[in-house]
Amino acid sequence: MDTFLHGYCPRCFHVMSLLSPMPSTTSGRGFYTPNQASATALISHQILVLAPLPEPLDYRHHERVAAGTRVRVPLGNRHAIGVVVGHAPHPDMDALKAIDAVLDALPLADARWLDLIRWAAQYYGCRTEAMLRTALPNWGRSGRELQLPVLAYRWNGDYPRGEQRQKLFDASQTACPVEQLKAINWPIARTLIKNGNLEPAELPQDDTVAEVGPTLMPEQADAIARIDGSNTPWLLEGITGSGKTEVYLQLAKLALSRHQQVLVLVPEIGLTPQLVNRFEARFPGQVIHLHSALADGARWSGWGQVAMGKRPILIGTRSALLTPMPRLGLIVVDEEHDPSYKQAEAPRYHARDLAVVIGHRLKIPVVLGTATPSLETIANLDRGRFQHAQLTRRAGVAKPPATELIDLRSLSLHDGLSDHALTAVADTLQRGEQVLIFLNRRGFAPVLLCHQCGWHPECPACDAKPTVHREPRRLWCHHCDHQAPWPSRCPTCAQRLDVIGQGTQRLEESLAHSMAPFPVTRIDRDTAGAGGAGKLLEQARDNLPRVLVGTQMLAKGHDLPNLTLVVVVDADQQLFSGDFRAIESLSQTLIQVMGRAGRAEKPGRVLIQTHEPEHPAWPHLLAGNYRALATQELEIRTRSGLPPYGHMALWRARNPDPGIALAHLNAIAQAMAPHRHTVKLLGPSPAPMERRAGQYHAQLLLLAADRKSLRAALATPIPPAPSRLWRGLDMDPHDLF
Ligand SMILES: [Zn+2]
Ligand SMILES: [Zn+2]
Ligand SMILES: [Zn+2]
Incomplete structure (x- = not known):
């Protein structure tokens, strides 16, 4: 990698860019000694050390290191990375430890950024150091030098011979981006860089764009x-x-x-x-x-x-x-x-x-x-x-998709799909178009059950049933990742076990059979891997008839112009979830999924299967009227004082032994009792799923009409956490699980 040249501070090996002024005394590279230091005034620095400490620590250095610069400092009997955050004078300079090394030639951030990190840490109730740690990439945290690649070059020298060289000459009269040099002739450009005919330059930044945008509406x-x-x-x-x-x-x-x-x-x-x-x-x-x-x-x-x-x-x-x-x-x-x-x-x-x-x-x-x-x-x-x-205008689309609710009550289902839905899928494929089948549950099926004695597997670490996966064949807990073999017979009465309910794997298998020879592509966390669903969706851009089965990963991604039918297999689970945001997020996902049906001249169709056709959310959802639904939801939130009309914070705690987390949150609730007239304290109570990954979870919900009251309650001193107890504050929680 090409990098800018660096010099070193003769005293402390502080890396210095050649752009920054060199110190006037150049005694050569030598070891830093106290004698040399005494010749210079010492300056105290406040360092936010990347270690679980409540406050920044003071260190001294022989020259002023700007705020926002990373340094390496001694901490106990080891060394740690930190960032300079201030320069308050210190009464006893001799008592301070010295900064080991300055790691950046120029500060990485300015005071405004450091202020923001402090503010965010305070607002979200964590240490400033934890917020800083989140902001820095791994290599930044571990003290790696920041080596910036050269992004552009400028010509330095006479008019060259040879057509390729002359092209490069023409392109680099002012700074030429590396990408452009690569497009002309990178091997020759590299030779010219080595010879000094092309010298590093700043990337030209202007508003000249490669393509002109379309005419605006x-x-x-x-x-x-x-x-x-x-x-x-x-x-x-x-x-x-x-x-x-x-x-x-x-x-x-x-x-x-x-x-x-x-x-x-x-x-x-x-x-x-x-x-x-x-x-x-x-x-x-x-x-x-x-x-x-x-x-x-x-x-x-x-x-x-x-x-x-x-x-x-x-x-x-x-x-x-x-x-x-x-x-x-x-x-x-x-x-x-x-x-x-x-x-x-x-x-x-x-x-x-x-x-x-x-x-x-x-x-x-x-x-x-x-x-x-x-x-x-x-x-x-x-x-x-x-x-x-x-x-409000959607380019190239005639009308919104036709939507239809399928009342599943008393209908017989084939692996979760009604006859009506299956016929629609087959017809669409026969017409040469694509189908999207949406089910927000990965795995093969949610439940394995013995019909004789009622036995069903349980996760040893959670209050949850493990999901049945077929490939690889195992029982898999989605809450703690615990995996166990899938027994072929009931362990108590030796009867055959039934697989109840649908997951995306089972739907894929069933549809691959019933819709053959049309291909079925499953898109969920198990098939997408770390790279995301983009690659899988890419396949569908061939516009050939196929079925896409998947979770909400399907809601986003490539535009598929030949996709005309969307089937929502089961919306009921979220419709009746206890979470206060359930309807909001269900509507957002469904509107997004429904929006995938139909483009240009091909009208779209959406089928939604439910056991609850009378739910008040359906009329607005079927009409695609998100704002009407939002208004309905906002009325409910107003009445109950929930966000966005109330301000919420959630204390979460967990411990391997039952009762301890709950008792600790009780102590916190007692400390906050004087604020009960302005802040509602709900709980403490066991979390909706109390035992998760071998730990007992409890929570205490704080709800206030205004942010000031909530902040005042949260500022109350609370008892220290007992050992082995984990606790954390979740400001503006998204969910209450
Ligand atoms: Zn120095
Ligand atoms: Zn049994
Ligand atoms: Zn589990």
Whole structure:
């Protein structure tokens, strides 16, 4: 990898870029000794050490290291990595330990970013160090040097001989991106780099784009004009195909023309290929991707290129939000309602909510794009905190799909599908079109049961029945990953065991048989692997007749123009889940899945199977009227004081022994008792699934009408956690499991 040249500080081997000024005394590289140090004034540094400590620690150094720079420091009898966060004077400099080494030539982030990390840690109730740890890629945490690749070269020398060299000469009169040199002739370019005919240069950043965008619809032009240059959050509401991406692209172009950086958040990179591809095509060489599937080296390099302001556009998943961007001018959160923006383990931050906070602090626009806005976002719109831009036209589509509810009561089913649904599937395939069958349950079947004595397997570590998987053949607990063999006979009465209910594996097997010779592709976590569902969906782009069976992974991803029928196998499970967000997320998923049926001239059809045709959610869902459903749900939330009209925090605790977590949360509830007049304390109670992965889980729910009261209650000193007890605060919890 080509890198910028570095020099070293003669005193401490602090890596210095040749761009930064060298110290005037150059005594050569030598070991740092106390004698040398005494000649210079010592400066105390506050270091946020990556170790479970409550506060930053003070260390001294012989020169001022800027805030945002990583350092290596002694900690007890070992060494740790930390980041300089301040320079408060220290009364007893001699008592301080010295910084071992300064790891960055230039600070990785500025004071605004450090403030944000502190704020987020405080808001989500974790240590600042834990939030910082989340923000840094693995290599950043382990103290690896940040080596930035050279992104562009400039010609240095005379007019060359030879056609290829002359082409390179013409291209590199001003800085030429490496991607472009590669397109001309990379082997020759590398020789020229070695000889010094091409010298490193900064990547040219301007708004010249590789392709001209399409002519804008009036609604798009209006949205762009209103959003650009504003300093508020925006809901950009529009269904798939309404042109949200073009609005993002045009806003990004405007930001780039002001020399600003752009952050685009997506729920999953593999499932948003169209958005990613269009950004790359429009802004070649300017885009960096950050997501968890990247190798450590690529992730650290990409993070660094954005943090040092070398690349203007960052597209990434949740944690990309925490990348420092010194010239950030626009944030886009695509599919803002997606639950993956909330981190499920500590620190439990919500990337969309934090994006809004960043936008407010930097006074820049934040665009929340979706067809099915979260109830939080709708409430913020109603309160006047967010502004609204709407795209109502769907390009090239005649009309919304025809929807139909199938009442399953007293119908006989074939592996979960009614005759009506099976006929529709067969007809669609015969017409040469594609079918999507949606079932949000992976595995072969949910239950294995002895019809004689009622025996069924249980997970040894959880209060849950393991899911039956056929390939590989085993009983698999989806809550703790425990796996066990699948007994062929009942262990108590030796009768044959029945497999009850449907999972995606069973549907796939059944349909492959009944719909032969048409191919059936299953898309769920078991078949998609770490790379996501993108590759599997890619197959279906051949537009040949086939059946896609899968979980909500199918809701996103490639546009499939020949897909005309969607069958929802079983919506009842979520309809009656105890979770307060169940209807909201069911509607969002179903609207998204239903939106996949029909494109252009081929009308779409959606069949939904249910045992509960009278549920009040159906009329709006069948009409595709998400906003009416949201209004219905918001009324329920208002009446019960639930988010977005109430503010919620959840204390979670767990312990291997029963009763201990519950007793500890009881002690916390008692400490908070003085706040009972402003904050509702619900529980403590065992979690809905109390025993999970061998631990007993309990929770205490705090609900307040205003955020201030909730914060006051949470500021109450609480008893320390007993040993072996894990506890954590979940601010604005997404679910209560
Ligand atoms: Zn130094
Ligand atoms: Zn039995
Ligand atoms: Zn389990």
